[in-house]
Amino acid sequence: MSEPAIQLHELCKTYRVAERESGMGAAMRSLFHRRMQEVVAVDGLTFDLVPGEVVGFLGPNGAGKTTTLKMLSGLLHPTGGEGKVLGHIPWKREHAFLRQITLVMGQRNQLVWDIPAADSFELNRVIYRLPKADYRRTLDELTELLELGPLLKKPVRNLSLGERMKCEIAAALLHRPQVVFLDEPTIGLDVTMQRRIRTFIAEYNHRTGATVLLTSHYMADVEALCKRVIVIHHGRLLFDGDLADLVQQFTAHKTIVVQLEDCRADLHSYGEVLNCEDGRFTLRVPKAKTARVTERLLADLPVIDLLVEDPPIEEVIDQVFTQAPA
Amino acid sequence: MSVPDELRGLLRLYSQQFKTTFASMVQYRASLFIWMIAQVLEPLVYLIVWSTVSNGSGGSVGGYTAQGFAGYYLALMLVNQVTYTWVMYEYEYRVRQGGLSFALLKPVHPIHSDISDNLSSKLVTLPILLVVAGVLAVIFRPTAALSLWAALAFIPALILAFLVRFLLEWTLALAAFWTTRVNAINQVYFILMLFLAGQIAPLTLFPHWIQILADILPFQWMLGFPVELVLGRLTQIQALEGLAAQVVWVIISLVLVRLVWRAGVRVYSAVGA
Numbered sequence: 001m002s003e004p005a006i007q008l009h010e011l012c013k014t015y016r017v018a019e020r021e022s023g024m025g026a027a028m029r030s031l032f033h034r035r036m037q038e039v040v041a042v043d044g045l046t047f048d049l050v051p052g053e054v055v056g057f058l059g060p061n062g063a064g065k066t067t068t069l070k071m072l073s074g075l076l077h078p079t080g081g082e083g084k085v086l087g088h089i090p091w092k093r094e095h096a097f098l099r100q101i102t103l104v105m106g107q108r109n110q111l112v113w114d115i116p117a118a119d120s121f122e123l124n125r126v127i128y129r130l131p132k133a134d135y136r137r138t139l140d141e142l143t144e145l146l147e148l149g150p151l152l153k154k155p156v157r158n159l160s161l162g163e164r165m166k167c168e169i170a171a172a173l174l175h176r177p178q179v180v181f182l183d184e185p186t187i188g189l190d191v192t193m194q195r196r197i198r199t200f201i202a203e204y205n206h207r208t209g210a211t212v213l214l215t216s217h218y219m220a221d222v223e224a225l226c227k228r229v230i231v232i233h234h235g236r237l238l239f240d241g242d243l244a245d246l247v248q249q250f251t252a253h254k255t256i257v258v259q260l261e262d263c264r265a266d267l268h269s270y271g272e273v274l275n276c277e278d279g280r281f282t283l284r285v286p287k288a289k290t291a292r293v294t295e296r297l298l299a300d301l302p303v304i305d306l307l308v309e310d311p312p313i314e315e316v317i318d319q320v321f322t323q324a325p326a
Numbered sequence: 327m328s329v330p331d332e333l334r335g336l337l338r339l340y341s342q343q344f345k346t347t348f349a350s351m352v353q354y355r356a357s358l359f360i361w362m363i364a365q366v367l368e369p370l371v372y373l374i375v376w377s378t379v380s381n382g383s384g385g386s387v388g389g390y391t392a393q394g395f396a397g398y399y400l401a402l403m404l405v406n407q408v409t410y411t412w413v414m415y416e417y418e419y420r421v422r423q424g425g426l427s428f429a430l431l432k433p434v435h436p437i438h439s440d441i442s443d444n445l446s447s448k449l450v451t452l453p454i455l456l457v458v459a460g461v462l463a464v465i466f467r468p469t470a471a472l473s474l475w476a477a478l479a480f481i482p483a484l485i486l487a488f489l490v491r492f493l494l495e496w497t498l499a500l501a502a503f504w505t506t507r508v509n510a511i512n513q514v515y516f517i518l519m520l521f522l523a524g525q526i527a528p529l530t531l532f533p534h535w536i537q538i539l540a541d542i543l544p545f546q547w548m549l550g551f552p553v554e555l556v557l558g559r560l561t562q563i564q565a566l567e568g569l570a571a572q573v574v575w576v577i578i579s580l581v582l583v584r585l586v587w588r589a590g591v592r593v594y595s596a597v598g599a
Contacts, residue, residue: 108425108428122346127434
């Protein structure tokens with residue numbers, strides 16, 4: 001196995017923030033004496049990514065995902081532990097390191113607002129010192145994959161959110177980084193645009209062999225792109241492995257969908273009835289009992305159709321976080 | 327990377343930044359126009375006030391006639407145009423809104439974007455201001471004792487003045503890393519500039535102790551000194567002393583930029599944005 005592209009060992013980040021109480025008196029007091037409070041954002045994370053991997057980085061808001069990505073891209077200094085990206089210590093921000101990575105933040109923009117994206121791209125070309133031919137080739141490729149053609153000449157402020165995001169992603173990839181950190185790249189976008197960006201990330205990874213670490217609240221992104229997921233909560237690692245295993249490990253239930261003539265039958269004795277529509281019952285049953293309940297349903301009732309499913313991934317993730325100790 | 331490569335890379339960055347800045351400026355023609363009016367009006371007001379004072383007190387104040395003041399303030403307008411910066415208004419926003427994060431992700435020191443942006447914008451506005459200065463010169467008929475050596479010495483003096491002012495104001499802008507009350511700091515700075523750089527009046531009109539203070543502090547080396555130099559109001563010895571003071575201040579401000587930038591980034595990367 002090759003050298004990991006990204007390596008974390010017991011990485012920690014504690015913020016010290018000034019505690020502010022409300023009210024005039026408190027404001028006056030804080031002028032002279034500030035009470036500092038420690039907030040643990042990342043609490044001993046250890047994991048590796050091999051080159052070329054696309055990994056989903058999951059966790060609820062405030063779990064420490066963005067903080068981790070910012071440490072790995074060199075914007076934040078950790079308060080403990082070690083980290084290496086492509087053999088560099090990220091927070092030294094060596095130019096040789098910065099040339100090989102990128103960070104896309106779905107809620108932040110790097111493009112200059114008043115001018116066409118093409119002009120900002122040119123600025124990145126000189127900043128990263130890209131040979132003209134290489135730059136041209138990459139730009140053509142990105143233009144084709146992201147369908148940027150008509151967008152590049154318009155001032156950025158005239159673009160829609162989705163169009164702007166596509167340009168942001170292109171701007172971040174012009175220097176063909178080997179490691180790509182994506183923080184909520186599809187946030188706020190409509191379903192079609194989400195899918196387009198998702199397809200693009202997969203294609204980019206396929207073509208360049210770049211290592212991708214991606215956070216998203218849209219499970220469709222994660223399901224489509226990531227075989228492996230890393231789940232954190234309160235800055236700690238909860239799960240690291242195949243997405244399929246996550247479902248196995250954290251769901252105690254399966255969903256059985258039974259099609260009957262109508263909704264008059266009472267199925268409470270078989271499992272928890274979630275709903276019924278046009279005779280289509282949705283039952284939730286403990287995983288271990290699935291086979292037996294299915295057998296009984298088929299034997300007892302005039303079943304037209306029957307389907308056993310894992311619960312939707314959103315539900316699994318929700319369960320992971322609610323089960324996890326605070 | 328070798329030094330020539332490094333320089334060539336920066337040169338490309340500067341010329342590309344010029345195109346970007348120019349394109350942005352064209353988008354804001356109206357506000358640019360208003361901004362330039364302000365640049366002209368301030369020295370014009372001082373010019374008119376001092377001309378009136380000088381005419382009222384027998385034709386001269388502290389060695390300046392009305393025409394002398396006209397020369398002083400027209401030169402000041404142009405030197406100010408070349409040396410002023412606006413980075414202090416922008417840094418707080420960059421730090422709070424996280425725009426700085428993108429700058430930190432780039433393999434080049436962020437100061438280069440600011441210098442090249444500043445110079446680019448001047449390249450656009452300076453010709454216009456020169457025309458305005460020409461028109462004002464016809465109206466106010468300035469006098470100056472022009473000489474070849476002073477004109478030649480003015481070139482390095484102007485470049486050094488730009489460097490000192492840019493580096494110091496860039497350092498001051500970094501206060502945004504530590505405090506949200508950047509405006510208060512800026513106000514204090516502008517008042518010092520007003521009096522000690524020769525903006526409100528030529529420094530020779532001030533009491534002796536203020537002139538000594540002005541010699542020690544950096545402000546007059548960013549503005550008043552090149553103005554007096556080009557008007558032929560300095561001896562050759564004074565000119566050399568001034569240039570030396572400017573060089574010393576460039577060195578001091580380079581050291582300050584490095585130290586404060588490093589400390590600021592340390593704070594930023596501890597707290598995040």
